[in-house]
Amino acid sequence: MLETEICQMKMRNPTVLAAGVLGSTSSSLNWVARSGAGAVVTKSFAVEPNKGYPNPTTVEVEGGIINAIGLSNPGVEVFKGELEKLEGNVPQIASVYGSTPEDFSMVASQVENLVDALELNVSCPHAMEGCGASIGQDPDLTRSIVKTVKSSVDTPVIAKLTPNVTDIVEIAQAAEQGGADALTLINSLGPGMRIDLETAHPILSNRFGGMSGPAIKPIALRCVYQVHQNVKIPIMGVGGITNYRDVVEFLYAGASCVQIGTAVMYHGLEVFREISTGLEKFMKEKNYQTVEEMVGLAHQQ
Amino acid sequence: MHVPQVLKIKRIVEETPTVKTFYFPWEFKDEITGQFTTSAKFPTPGQFLMVWNFQDEKPMSISSIDPVNGEIGLSVKMVGPFTQSLHKLQENDQLGLRGPYGRGFVIAGSRVLAVGGGIGMAPVAGFTEEACSRGIEVDTITAATTQSEILFAERLEKAGSRVFPTTDDGSHGFCGFATELAEKLIKEGKYDMVVACGPEIMMKKLSLITQENQIPAQFSLERYMKCALGICGQCCVDDVGWRICVEGPVFWGDQLSLISEFGKYHRDASGIKNQF
Numbered sequence: 001m002l003e004t005e006i007c008q009m010k011m012r013n014p015t016v017l018a019a020g021v022l023g024s025t026s027s028s029l030n031w032v033a034r035s036g037a038g039a040v041v042t043k044s045f046a047v048e049p050n051k052g053y054p055n056p057t058t059v060e061v062e063g064g065i066i067n068a069i070g071l072s073n074p075g076v077e078v079f080k081g082e083l084e085k086l087e088g089n090v091p092q093i094a095s096v097y098g099s100t101p102e103d104f105s106m107v108a109s110q111v112e113n114l115v116d117a118l119e120l121n122v123s124c125p126h127a128m129e130g131c132g133a134s135i136g137q138d139p140d141l142t143r144s145i146v147k148t149v150k151s152s153v154d155t156p157v158i159a160k161l162t163p164n165v166t167d168i169v170e171i172a173q174a175a176e177q178g179g180a181d182a183l184t185l186i187n188s189l190g191p192g193m194r195i196d197l198e199t200a201h202p203i204l205s206n207r208f209g210g211m212s213g214p215a216i217k218p219i220a221l222r223c224v225y226q227v228h229q230n231v232k233i234p235i236m237g238v239g240g241i242t243n244y245r246d247v248v249e250f251l252y253a254g255a256s257c258v259q260i261g262t263a264v265m266y267h268g269l270e271v272f273r274e275i276s277t278g279l280e281k282f283m284k285e286k287n288y289q290t291v292e293e294m295v296g297l298a299h300q301q
Numbered sequence: 302m303h304v305p306q307v308l309k310i311k312r313i314v315e316e317t318p319t320v321k322t323f324y325f326p327w328e329f330k331d332e333i334t335g336q337f338t339t340s341a342k343f344p345t346p347g348q349f350l351m352v353w354n355f356q357d358e359k360p361m362s363i364s365s366i367d368p369v370n371g372e373i374g375l376s377v378k379m380v381g382p383f384t385q386s387l388h389k390l391q392e393n394d395q396l397g398l399r400g401p402y403g404r405g406f407v408i409a410g411s412r413v414l415a416v417g418g419g420i421g422m423a424p425v426a427g428f429t430e431e432a433c434s435r436g437i438e439v440d441t442i443t444a445a446t447t448q449s450e451i452l453f454a455e456r457l458e459k460a461g462s463r464v465f466p467t468t469d470d471g472s473h474g475f476c477g478f479a480t481e482l483a484e485k486l487i488k489e490g491k492y493d494m495v496v497a498c499g500p501e502i503m504m505k506k507l508s509l510i511t512q513e514n515q516i517p518a519q520f521s522l523e524r525y526m527k528c529a530l531g532i533c534g535q536c537c538v539d540d541v542g543w544r545i546c547v548e549g550p551v552f553w554g555d556q557l558s559l560i561s562e563f564g565k566y567h568r569d570a571s572g573i574k575n576q577f
Contacts, residue, residue: 022534022542024572031542043534051570055358056351058528060303069533074572198307198395201355265530268547 002280004038004291006234006256007156007181009091009116011038013276014247014291018238018261019044019095019119019160024073026085029092036273039091041259042083044121045073046097047107054205059194064213064240064262066192068206071097071124071131076107083114093158097121099130101148112155120149120180123162123187124210133162133187139174146178158236160184163216163223172227184236184259185223188212213262214240221253228254228296242266244278251291252298303530305353305397311372312392317450320420321388322364322376325398343368346427347405347498347521347551350375351529353397354386360526360546362498363401364423364453366431376452378420402529403550406519408432410493414486415441415462416507418479418499422452424521424551425498433461440465440486444479444499448472480506487514494518501577505564508554518554524567535572538562 002013017040022028024043032040052072058065073079076096086092094115096107108118122142124132135141142159150157159175161168163186172183188210194203202208220239228235237255241247242263250258263271288294314322327343344350344363352361352375365374379388390396406428413432417425422443432439444467445451451466451473458464466474467482475482480503487495487510495511497504498521511518524536524545536545539562543549557563566574 021532022537022544024534025537025539025542025568027539027542028534028537028544029542030540031537049571049573052527054356055527056305056353057358058303058530058533059305060530065303065528065530065532067528067533069527072527072535072571074568078573194304196305196307196397199355199397203305203353203397205357262532265532268531 001283001289002038002276002291004257006236007117007158009039009156011091011257013038013279014251014257015272015275016093016236016257016259017041017272018259019121020069021261021264026082030087032269032272033087033090035269036276037090038257038272039093041093041095041119042079043073044071044095044097044124045076045079045107046071047076047103049073049075049078056204057206058209059203061192061194061211063215064211065265066190066194066204066209066211067188068191068204068209070206076110080111080114083111086114091116093117093119095119095121095160097124097131099135101145104145105149105152108149108157109152112153115155117156117158117181118149118153119158119160119184120145121160121187123160133164136162136171137165139171142171143174143178146175146180150179156181158182158184160187162187163189163219168223169226169230172231176231176233180233182234182236183227183231184238185227186216186220186239189216189219189239212240214242216240217246221249224250224255225253225298229299242271244275244282247275247279248282248294251294252296254296254299256295257291303399305351305358305399307395307397309393309395310390313390316376316452319450320376320378320452322374323387323390323396324365324372324374325396327371327373342401344373344401345405346408346431347424348401348403349550350398350400351402352387353399354383355397356386357383358397359383360402360523360529362423362427362521364426366427376420376423400529402546404548406496406521406551408435408437410437412438412490412492413440414483414490414492414495415439416444416479416483416495416497416499417442417452418444418503419446419450420452421497421499421521423498425496426453426457428496429457429462430460439463440490440492442467442479442482442486444468446470479503480510483507484510487511487516492516497521501564508557511554519551520554520557521551522549522563525570535568
């Protein structure tokens with residue numbers, strides 16, 4: 001009943017581990033898969049190793065957390081070793097980042113045979129200059145990165161977009177024109193910040209960080225809804241999903257499946273199984289036979 | 302809320318030439334009223350805090366837990382720039398603390414051997430004091446390189462523990478490694494349980510000794526940590542993927558045997574493996 005498919009990836013349920021959460025090693029990805037996720041996305045990696053920002057890199061705020069980990073990763077060469085050790089019981093998506101179309105395609109082509117799809121991180125809100133959201137705010141650059149990667153790999157390509165733009169539809173259409181097979185909407189919001197009352201110190205060492213968690217759900221949902229109306233490729237919805245009711249909303253808005261991140265902090269790795277169980281019960285009550293028939297229903301109202 | 306609480310250092314105890322203990326009143330500001338309240342979340346032995354010096358933030362074990370006086374102690378060994386900055390602090394200076402995090406030691410059994418190597422004595426001291434107060438007989442090995450670096454011997458004797466100091470150079474107590482003395486005591490001692498924290502090589506050897514002697518044992522592990530909230534994945538260990546900040550830092554010996562990297566390697570900030 002929960003089985004679904006996106007980019008030729010057959011998933012046992014529509015919950016996917018979001019990029020940046022736990023996925024730095026094959027061990028943690030395999031554990032998430034065993035815990036019930038329908039698919040997993042790795043933490044973003046690039047050509048060279050990167051230590052990220054000094055701590056504090058995360059702090060809680062009302063309705064979620066803000067983080068500026070700074071895309072820490074051991075580089076593609078080492079990460080290939082991790083990808084080789086994936087158990088492969090669920091579809092695996094590699095999240096890659098870079099600062100130029102060539103960077104992206106170099107990383108993507110080195111790992112395409114080890115995963116089922118590639119997710120291009122053109123949306124990290126706290127990446128260093130020239131990476132992340134500074135790319136994803138530019139439709140031409142987004143189009144050209146997707147296009148370059150598409151021309152260098154045979155594996156499906158998913159573009160993960162930032163909500164921190166005037167018009168997300170414009171960026172989504174640019175990614176679609178570049179040849180993206182699917183979109184992930186959205187990356188963390190902001191950046192935001194938190195300041196200590198006693199000392200007036202900004203808490204994150206980077207001062208600013210991307211906001212995730214329940215508070216950003218309404219914005220993520222709106223982005224999915226708006227983009228669904230204006231593109232033909234499927235959407236992975238992400239942003240503040242913590243229970244099956246959130247998943248239903250995202251499906252109704254037009255997402256074909258959902259990614260889950262911050263909820264792991266609140267509910268542990270059991271969250272994937274809990275959400276799947278709740279969703280199945282809901283579908284039975286509402287008499288839905290498949291996940292697909294729920295996708296985009298809000299647009300018919 | 303997982304936000305650093307900025308607290309004033311109540312007092313500082315110089316334990317050894319390289320270790321200081323910083324005592325804090327364990328109280329939190331209410332999110333709404335801004336008033337200080339004693340938190341219900343008093344740490345248990347083996348749990349840790351994230352310590353923020355307004356430049357960087359690192360996990361630190363809690364070495365003293367005193368709910369009666371509403372105070373906790375953090376023992377810090379000077380090893381690098383972060384701990385050097387902590388050692389420069391005076392009474393009434395501030396640090397940001399968040400937590401407590403992780404799963405601490407299970408306090409059980411009637412005769413326990415507690416083993417601490419170097420600054421690994423911090424969580425072991427917390428354990429020994431709590432276990433002794435519950436009437437458990439605790440023998441504590443406090444191991445150091447040399448006499449002046451022996452930690453908490455008097456404090457733990459006062460708590461009711463039999464304390465066995467060991468030094469690598471033989472300047473005080475047993476001459477040799479903590480594991481050698483531990484093995485000797487285990488063979489004589491009829492312990493129900495062993496708890497340990499210290500260099501991973503020490504714990505690796507101790508895990509083999511406790512396995513051979515079929516004694517349940519708990520070990521406190523350390524890994525590079527970022528969020529401490531169970532989501533960044535930085536402290537996950539091979540092959541099980543467990544997070545040191547949530548599933549750990551304390552593991553039972555049988556869990557430890559599933560952690561294939563134990564005693565072999567750990568990962569740095571970028572995730573690259575470093576051999577022990």
